[in-house]
Amino acid sequence: xxxxxxxxxxxxxxxxxxxxxxxxxxxxxxxxxxxxxxxxxxxxxxxxxxxxxxxxxxxxxxxxxxxxxxxxxxxxxxxxxxxxxxxxxxxxxxxxxxxxxxxxxxxxxxxxxxxxxxxxxxxxxxxxxxxxxxxxxxxxxxxxxxxxxxxxxxxxxxxxxxxxxxxxxxxxxxxxxxxxxxxxxxxxxxxxx
Numbered sequence: 001x002x003x004x005x006x007x008x009x010x011x012x013x014x015x016x017x018x019x020x021x022x023x024x025x026x027x028x029x030x031x032x033x034x035x036x037x038x039x040x041x042x043x044x045x046x047x048x049x050x051x052x053x054x055x056x057x058x059x060x061x062x063x064x065x066x067x068x069x070x071x072x073x074x075x076x077x078x079x080x081x082x083x084x085x086x087x088x089x090x091x092x093x094x095x096x097x098x099x100x101x102x103x104x105x106x107x108x109x110x111x112x113x114x115x116x117x118x119x120x121x122x123x124x125x126x127x128x129x130x131x132x133x134x135x136x137x138x139x140x141x142x143x144x145x146x147x148x149x150x151x152x153x154x155x156x157x158x159x160x161x162x163x164x165x166x167x168x169x170x171x172x173x174x175x176x177x178x179x180x181x182x183x184x185x186x187x188x189x190x191x192x193x
Contacts, residue, residue, distance in 0.1 A: 037107035042149050052121045052123075056088055058159075080157065085117060097109070107130070107147070110126045118157070119154065122151070122153075124148065126146070129147070
């Protein structure tokens with residue numbers, strides 16, 4: 001075998017192997033982008049749920065987390081039961097959409113749904129992965145290209161419960177028969193200790 005034939009075989013082998021290696025490398029890159037975006041989206045949703053809970057509980061700013069004590073103290077006594085949460089839903093939705101616009105590689109957000117009440121926040125984000133290479137798309141199943149991430153967070157507002165109880169017990173002290181009921185309850189609770 002002469003040397004020119006050996007050098008030619010390396011070239012032919014490299015021409016056959018190189019596209020496969022490049023395809024694998026590009027596929028792994030997009031798999032990394034895909035996993036990064038899925039985790040980042042869920043992380044943003046979870047963080048927004050937490051911040052939204054603070055907004056509903058304490059009138060906290062979504063960006064800074066600082067509590068607006070004037071707005072908090074000026075809420076009505078029955079705020080948790082009769083408040084309109086559409087404005088807070090809009091604030092949470094806007095904050096979430098702004099955060100989702102930054103730092104995603106291949107994910108495109110199709111819809112964001114936020115529903116809030118005094119004791120629960122539910123966030124749903126639907127979207128798809130935008131992979132430009134048809135050959136790489138075939139590595140992912142059709143369901144892998146679309147995603148639906150969500151988070152439901154229960155809000156336990158013990159501070160609000162104590163505030164309402166304090167107001168009602170203050171009113172109860174002024175009404176004689178309610179004051180007697182409270183004293184009887186205190187005696188009953190004291191008998192269990």
